[in-house]
Amino acid sequence: MNTETLLVKSFQKVFENMNQEGIKESVDKKGIDKFISDCALLAATTGAASGFGGFSTMIVGVPVDVLNNVVQQFRVTLAVIYDKKGVYKVSFPQFMKIVGVSLGVEIGATLTKSIMLSIANKIIIRLSATTAGKAVPFLGAFIGGSVNYGFIRGIGAAVKRIDMSSISFEQDVQLDDLKDN
Known part of the structure; x- marks a missing residue:
């Protein structure tokens, strides 16, 4: 299996482990904008942590930070789909x-x-665009946190702008059913 296929399979695994019903309940309780802000804060936390100690924390922190950003991006996307379409699976x-x-x-x-x-x-x-900035102790925490926060907020805004009126969501399509183009 090549690296790109592994990456796609990893994204699928992250997606499959999402608590889609929990996201629905959270959006119902907090509203979409508060949900997006909370996800952005979670992303900012790992961004700041991975850059706090400079290069030494960056080595361990960056993979965790990238994974958390993907998780938060996916959560925000699912939340907006639910908010716009009423579909959470x-x-x-x-x-x-x-x-x-x-x-x-x-x-x-x-x-x-x-x-x-x-x-x-x-x-x-x-997600890897800010990695170099995280190598500087303390300043890396600010860079990592603020960039992650902005990234997730930007994803939320971008997904909210998508016209989903003509999209109908189905649950039965699998990744392996995709064409090899």
């Missing part, structure tokens, strides 16, 4: 279409494996 390919559109990836009618790889690469590029 969606299939992974449909979900990734929304993630792709929020990141500016051109997606046609069919989600192909090459588009999935493009989405995965775009996420990793965005």
Whole structure:
């Protein structure tokens, strides 16, 4: 299995472990904007922690930070889908279409494996852009925290702008059903 396929499978695993009903309940309780802010704060926390001690904390912290950012990005995306459509359980390919559109990836009618790889690469590029800044002790905490906070808030705003009126979500499509294009 190549690195890109492993990355896509990792994103699928993160998605499958999302508590979609818990996200629904949280949005119902707090509202979408508070939910997005809470996710952004969670992302900021790991960003700050990974940059606090400079290079020494960055080595261990960056992988945890990247994973947490992906989790928060996915939570925000699911929350906005629920807020806009009233649907809180969606299939992974449909979900990734929304993630792709929020990141500016051109997606046609069919989600192909090459588009999935493009989405995965775009996420990793965005999340690794601040890694060098985290190598400076204390300043790295500010950089990591503020960039992560802004990233998740930006994802929330981008997903909220997507017109989902013509999208109907189904639960039966699997990643392995995608075409190899």
